[in-house]
Amino acid sequence: MGLLSDPNRRKALTGLLTRLNTPICIVCYLAGIVWFMGLAFEPFTLRTYMSENAMGSTMVEERFSSGERALSLAKEFDAHKRKAGGMPVEWLVKAMQSRGLEVFTQSFSRKLPFPDENKERYMVRGTNVYGILRAPRAPRTEALVITAPCSPGNTNNQAVALLLALAQYFRNQIYWAKDIIFLVNEHDLIGTQAWLEGYHHTNITGMEYSPLQGRAGSIQAALSLELSSDVITSLDLVLEGLNGQLPNLDLANLFYAFCQKLGVLCTIQGKLQRNDWDTAEGYTHAAQTMMLMVLKQACGRSWGDHGLFLRYHIEAASVRGINSFRHYKTDATTIGRLLEGMVRKLNNLLERLHQSYFFYLLPSLSRFVSIGYYMPAFGLLAVILLLRALDLWVHLGAPALAAVDGVTEAEQPSSPGVLTVLTPVVISHLTGVALYLLPVHLQEMAVEHFPVSETEAVVLTAIAIYTAGLALPHNTQRLLSGEGTEQGWKVLKLTALLYLAVLLGCTALINFSLGFILAVTLVPITASITPHIALYAVVMVLLSPAFTILYCVFIYQELIEAPVSVSEGWMLFLSVISQGILDHALYGSLVYPLLALFIYPCWLMFWNILFWN
């Protein structure tokens, strides 16, 4: 710091930084991208290991054997589901009661802000059924949750049946130290959300639900099971939760350990693990897996029922059975054993899962990248903003220093500067607020005047407001000070750069993936923008947040090996926007407000610079 407090050396340093600013920024950007891509390279990553002693050293024997019974139960459940035309509540209650559980139900209803066209629902009304297996000689202070969604159609029958079979088997064991809650939820995430809110007696999303009658203390961990076929080829582990939250890495380790032990193929992001890390294919595979995780995490939605548990500090993961054309099949008994083993080890926990990492990326199930390794990639991008800001600051201050007599002169241009900067900031943010509020509130009006459905109305209104934001009067400074000055846009850019740096920094701390993706697209254009170059306007639009989402949609489809045409991609893009708004309204996902209220206005401020003169 002596370096900075000494004016001469400070001058030398800033001189160096301003002179070499552009090369340094370019190097930083490239280094950030390369660093990030390097994270998937196996020698640079760490091997996963079980940190939690209570789960590592204890030997657990799996004895579950009623897989066949579970499958016949699945048929019975299916029949009852068809007969009831939804969740067979009474049958489930009876089935759980006969297995010696304390059974309770919870009914809930939720009116969506606008119809969900993907899942075809608007007014949702349903019932959750849950049974509590009381641990002998435990005082109802801790619990584990196993949940299976009751989905419409043929899906997930096996999951519910396996849940019941496990309940029956678990009930006859004496070793439980935590109560186990078996939850069958209707309407997937909405049901889970209603149950969780009921359990914790909160109401954050305006759900209507009947209060829960039975509880079992603080929930330590949860597993969600999705299984739609009698045999499976592999099990997929889903970790990404709401707002990009992840469960403790030990939960993933536990799953991996049991898959290894029982010889079950396990995948993450639907991708098997490869051993040839030193070949190009091996690296690409790992990079794709990691990119998928980054994309899924960035979108901030819950990718399974487990995702909503994370808000309540409950470590949770979804286990999804996948049946493909491979020859090697795993039967229900083995899946049951795998779950039994996992639950037994969770039962052995003395404390909440806390030993291992909460912030990580997984290029494969056996390798992980911890926060210490991936943060520099973001840091390298973020430092560009700060360097540019420093450069601007120096340039702004330079004339003042140069003029020996001009203390008053130097201050003069900055006094209208505050107002010229403040106006675009306020206008941009008002546009952001409009983008956040209007689509949902104006849907009725839009439906009246245009021949579109409510969902389309919302999405199209959002896009319209977004586009309208570009056409707003962005030359207010001319009204205020006549001609836009060189000084003026520099001050605005400086403000916007610092604002963006803070925004991205905060986002990356909570959801690294989102922060990183935004940084990759926003940093280059915002760092280099100057007024009045038509090319900039095109690039600016192409790198705007909305286009980032569009690119992400295409990249995601490419990575899951389901490439789409442009028009399909556009439709997907529209549905992603509607899902984003719905996720915010239903589960409190924060990505939509973040984009609408902060990132987009910030981007508009840079857009403003383009039209300065």
Next chain:
Amino acid sequence: MAAHRCGLSLVCILIFSSLAHPSSCDTLEKANDNTAEKRSISEVNTDGSVAGEALNERQWQSTDAEVDRSDSTTHSEALTPAAARDEFQEELVIRPLHSGDIYASFQFRTLWDTDFLQEGQKVSHYRLFPKSLGQVLSKFSVRELHISFTQGFWRTMQWGQPFIPSPPGAELWVWFHDTVSDVDGNWKELTNVLSGIFCASLNFIDLTNTVQPSASFKPLGLGNATDHRFLRYATLPREIVCTENLTPWKKLLPCGSKAGLAVLMKSEKLFHSSFHSQAVHIRPICQDEQCSSKAWELRQTLNVVFDLHTSGQGKKEWSLFKMFSRTLTEACPLASSSKVYVDITDNPEGELFELSPATPLLGQAVVLGDRRTYSVYDLSRAETFGQLRSFNLLLRWKGDSGDMLRPLLHAERYVAGFGLQTGEIHTVIYNNHPYRAFPVLLMDSVPWYLQLYIHTLTVTSKSRDNKPSYIHYQPAKDRHRPHLLEMLIQLPPHSMTEVTVQFERALLKWTEYTPDPNHGFYVGSSVVSALVPSMVAMRTNFTQDQPLFSSFVPVKEESSYFVRVYTEPLLVNLPTPDFSMPYNVICLTCTVVAVGYGSFYNLLTRTFQVDEPSPPLSKRLANLIRRMRGVPLLT
């Protein structure tokens, strides 16, 4: 203090007024007597059973006669040695539960005919009463002592009310004699001594978890002390009960585990159960009806619930051997009475379960407001053991396990909210009586690290505000004293009453965290004490099997009975530093604060000036000369 007493008497008045029985002048005593102990069955029988039972009249009479006789013999036996009138009784009650589980409750009662509370009297002779406890009583001037160790939670919704309720973990409450000057000192020493006697961590009881309830815990024995300065109450919800606590408990019995019912207590079976609770209650009682002399009563109780699913292995069959892996061969020779009771109330025709060997003896008692019928097996008689000289009770289930019960009074508790800053404790109390309202006393003791916002306290029943008629709140002092909240709440009939209070989680000092901070911190059970209208009085349709003249006035037995219900303890997570890498944390934060903040502060507050280059040597020399000459200096 005066205001306090006022409140207290108000409570008592309210409780009394809730009693429908106008003639009960000794209500408190009566209510207390009933607290947890069921009344001795033979007493009820000798009182004369109420006429008009559905069962065989003749059988009843013969039973009564027999019970009478056996009673008189035991009495005469007990009375003959005039020197020491110590007495020991043992009994085991087996109650098949509604859920298909089975409840076994042992009670051992030792009477000690001495009154060492009188000044200057030293007791050195012990017969049946354990010396270790006797010395403790006299040394610390204990008037009453109740201690229980429980593993598991009593599931009221499935099992109904227990004979003796107890909270999970350890509970200790003691009334000291009013001559004690330093109650806190005595309490501290007493807990340490008891900790040694019972091999339990009672030494963790200190001032931070001890409270003095003003109304919830009244003495159960003689004397009507109401000054709660002499009462200390503490729970350790985390205490784990195991064999090491059972062994010293068994050693307090006159026969140890060598003979009598205590041979059944094998730890490998007792702890292979759904619920396990052992307790010791000591209180002064009257030796005779006139209460001319006092005696000490030591009651040791042990309650176990065996699980149908885990130990039944599919077969719905219970036997003493299956439950305890032992059979009975003899009564304790020191016992004046030794009996096994089986609750057959729900099974008058044998449709629910089958009991063998059958017994001609039947007994009746009003337990917890309900009249129950029991099969009685007297172990002091040789024919009980049959030809094999071993008594193995067999109980074969026929019916299905039933749905959940709706006990008249039921309470549960949970923590609402998420995050590590604030939260809300919800206590839900159910009154399932169809038409009677009754008051309950709710007592909550919350550790200081949950900082209660008492202004957020709300009591609602039937979605309307329910104003408690008595509130006693003692705020916590950080690191010194827990919160104590006692309320008298009137529960409307057939209602759910919810008591909520918000709290903030305190940030502890880093040495105050337990070795496993991420497990969470326990908050003890809250205690709901109430006089509940009894089931017998509740039956409105009496005329079915009773003479009309006996059933006009709805109150026949005690109109209400005393019940104490414990809620589940809470496990609350407090904000916890990451202890797994304290070094990193300390280094990082210190570096960030020191380097970042310090230097920025420095940069921001310092004013910078352009440092003029120092003048060349020749100029300085010239200036020196000029200064000496007194002419203006060169610049």
